[in-house]
Amino acid sequence: MTTTAADLATGITLFAGLEDRHLELVAGCARLAHFPAGAFLCREGRPADALYVLRSGRVTLEVAAPEHGPIVVQTLTEGDTLGWSWLFPPYRWHLDAVAREPVAALAFDAACLRAKSERDHELGYQLMRRFSQLMLQRLMATRLQLLDVYGRGSR
Amino acid sequence: MAAAEPAPGFLAPRPCRVAGRRRETADTVTLRVDAGRFGFRPGQFNMLYAFGVGEVAISISGDPGRPEGLVHTVRSVGMVSDALCRLRPGDWIGVRGPFGSGWPVDLAGGRDVLVVAGGVGMAPLRPAVHALARRRREVGRVSLLLGARTPAQVLYAPELRRLGARAGIDVQVTVDAATTDWEGHVGVVPTLLGRAAFEPARTLAMVCGPEAMMRFTVAELRRLGVAEESIWVSLERNMHCGVGLCGHCQLGPVLVCRDGPVLRLDAVSALLGVREV
Numbered sequence: 001m002t003t004t005a006a007d008l009a010t011g012i013t014l015f016a017g018l019e020d021r022h023l024e025l026v027a028g029c030a031r032l033a034h035f036p037a038g039a040f041l042c043r044e045g046r047p048a049d050a051l052y053v054l055r056s057g058r059v060t061l062e063v064a065a066p067e068h069g070p071i072v073v074q075t076l077t078e079g080d081t082l083g084w085s086w087l088f089p090p091y092r093w094h095l096d097a098v099a100r101e102p103v104a105a106l107a108f109d110a111a112c113l114r115a116k117s118e119r120d121h122e123l124g125y126q127l128m129r130r131f132s133q134l135m136l137q138r139l140m141a142t143r144l145q146l147l148d149v150y151g152r153g154s155r
Numbered sequence: 156m157a158a159a160e161p162a163p164g165f166l167a168p169r170p171c172r173v174a175g176r177r178r179e180t181a182d183t184v185t186l187r188v189d190a191g192r193f194g195f196r197p198g199q200f201n202m203l204y205a206f207g208v209g210e211v212a213i214s215i216s217g218d219p220g221r222p223e224g225l226v227h228t229v230r231s232v233g234m235v236s237d238a239l240c241r242l243r244p245g246d247w248i249g250v251r252g253p254f255g256s257g258w259p260v261d262l263a264g265g266r267d268v269l270v271v272a273g274g275v276g277m278a279p280l281r282p283a284v285h286a287l288a289r290r291r292r293e294v295g296r297v298s299l300l301l302g303a304r305t306p307a308q309v310l311y312a313p314e315l316r317r318l319g320a321r322a323g324i325d326v327q328v329t330v331d332a333a334t335t336d337w338e339g340h341v342g343v344v345p346t347l348l349g350r351a352a353f354e355p356a357r358t359l360a361m362v363c364g365p366e367a368m369m370r371f372t373v374a375e376l377r378r379l380g381v382a383e384e385s386i387w388v389s390l391e392r393n394m395h396c397g398v399g400l401c402g403h404c405q406l407g408p409v410l411v412c413r414d415g416p417v418l419r420l421d422a423v424s425a426l427l428g429v430r431e432v
Binding site: 060062068069070071072073074075077098100140141144145147148149150151 | 273274302303304308329331332333334335337338339340341342343345346350364365367368371374
């Protein structure tokens with residue numbers, strides 16, 4: 001199935017506001033991917049070769065901890081973005097991502113996105129802006145998690 | 156919502172019997188107190204006295220439509236709350252109240268409502284959820300977003316899901332961390348706001364939990380376009396008298412026991428996060 005720029009323009013918050021020419025470039029890197037329940041979308045340490053935007057299903061981001069079993073640190077569902085490791089060397093995943101139910105996602109080829117961003121720095125800037133915002137939100141959420149606000153002594 | 160005038164004799168605890176006790180989580184207990192018919196507004200609190208130990212402010216967590224049973228959910232975090240948590244049916248408990256302001260349930264008509272709770276902050280919001288369920292046809296979309304540390308510490312989850320299903324309330328639960336057998340959401344409670352259906356311009360938000368959680372939630376609500384005048388928070392300070400006489404709970408110009416605990420955000424937003432107060 002081919003993803004069109006119009007699909008991206010209307011359906012994905014991450015790409016909201018991109019110019020049509022940039023949407024065309026991004027759409028050229030996309031394909032539709034399906035994962036059955038239990039499948040890994042990515043594994044820690046492996047090459048980060050894609051950016052995923054979930055269309056349906058539920059994915060858990062996990063850290064493998066042999067003494068405890070996997071610890072889930074975040075859940076992603078429809079509309080959520082998975083992956084920024086593809087943006088930065090050495091382009092390897094930092095976490096495991098597991099489909100907890102059948103997942104449909106748009107998968108954007110990382111090498112394709114990087115190459116287009118190198119050729120068109122305005123596209124690269126727009127993507128970096130969007131991922132910076134996403135990382136800021138995730139960083140703030142992580143800080144709140146680290147505060148352990150529900151620990152003993154709190155309300 | 157404005158606080159009511161305290162009733163005569165408001166400084167003397169009324170001895171009551173504990174009629175029931177239910178363990179909610181490892182450190183949290185719900186007490187049903189035989190206090191006769193006990194009217195209150197969602198969000199108000201009582202001063203509960205563990206005889207021989209001390210007194211502490213605890214929000215009323217029962218259904219305001221069923222005032223025949225006074226209900227409090229208490230988390231054991233200190234000497235007094237620990238003593239309250241150890242009470243059994245038939246034991247005596249002292250009750251003063253109800254005190255303070257309530258959630259603006261009356262303003263919910265025709266609006267979308269977000270109820271955002273963290274940890275035991277669900278207890279003061281539970282009466283508001285019951286009240287909203289009763290007024291369900293008058294209110295727009297209602298979402299209850301509940302956060303907890305782990306799945307074992309989610310308060311009232313089965314009851315809230317039943318109530319949600321019955322009343323058409325979208326109930327979403329998230330935890331800060333979990334193992335893979337948890338099928339719910341993992342992440343902090345503000346991340347649920349992006350998954351709730353509401354129109355920011357006509358949304359009324361009620362937020363209760365640890366203050367850091369409320370600050371992060373308020374920041375996300377603002378980012379999504381909800382006005383400060385439509386956000387209400389419940390604050391917790393060192394309440395003693397319950398009626399604004401002693402000043403222990405002062406927060407700038409606000410006496411939390413009398414003017415709060417439920418306050419519109421624009422009345423306190425400049426004070427939240429100020430270390431000196």
